[in-house]
């Protein structure tokens with residue numbers, strides 16, 4: 001469900017680490033409900049761009065605008081697979097509810113608990129709510145990260161190579177769920193990936209970062225030729 005309302009605007013965005021330019025003069029407008037794939041070879045700056053969008057990094061030039069105002073944009077972030085210690089002392093249910101506790105009460109309200117239960121069911125974790133998160137499989141942990149991001153009802157979801165280590169079935173399950181919420185609730189999605197077939201299957205637009213600059217457009221224009229050409233230039 002794409003709308004015409006912009007949610008995120010990158011305005012002449014540039015980032016240089018000391019002695020190392022990453023991207024420069026990046027301009028992009030993303031509308032509510034759009035599903036974008038962010039692609040590009042290793043080290044080209046995809047995660048740096050996501051961290052800049054999250055305001056974890058200050059750009060060297062330009063600005064990131066949340067629209068209509070910063071208070072209307074709620075961002076969910078699902079990282080690349082990271083292992084969790086086997087003795088981490090939280091169940092999957094507690095892990096998913098972690099971000100909901102805090103400013104008002106140190107425990108969840110009834111409504112918040114219902115929200116966690118609902119999202120655990122949607123992500124296929126309903127049978128595993130009491131399993132210690134450290135003992136869950138890699139795929140189950142990634143589902144829990146996704147559930148943790150979704151439980152806060154974001155309107156912008158960043159998947160930062162979040163499906164990279166998953167088997168095809170689990171990857172498809174997760175992306176099907178994200179697509180469903182994208183279509184039903186106008187969730188805006190930024191899907192950082194090296195998986196071009198999955199990018200084509202789920203995204204409507206792409207942004208390709210290259211060492212020379214960037215390219216963006218409808219996903220149909222992300223041809224194999226374009227991807228291989230880019231990779232062949234830098235092997």
Ligand SMILES: Nc1ncnc2c1ncn2[C@@H]1O[C@H](COP(=O)(O)OP(=O)(O)OP(=O)(O)O)[C@@H](O)[C@H]1O
Nearest residue numbers: 017018020022040041042043044045046047048049
């Ligand atoms: N805090 C930092 N200080 C200095 N250089 C950094 C910093 N963070 C990232 N870089 C460098 O910036 C470049 C872009 O890194 P980034 O992680 O954004 O690439 P990427 O496209 O996400 O790569 P990959 O596909 O391998 O995950 C790399 O050369 C990286 O070493």
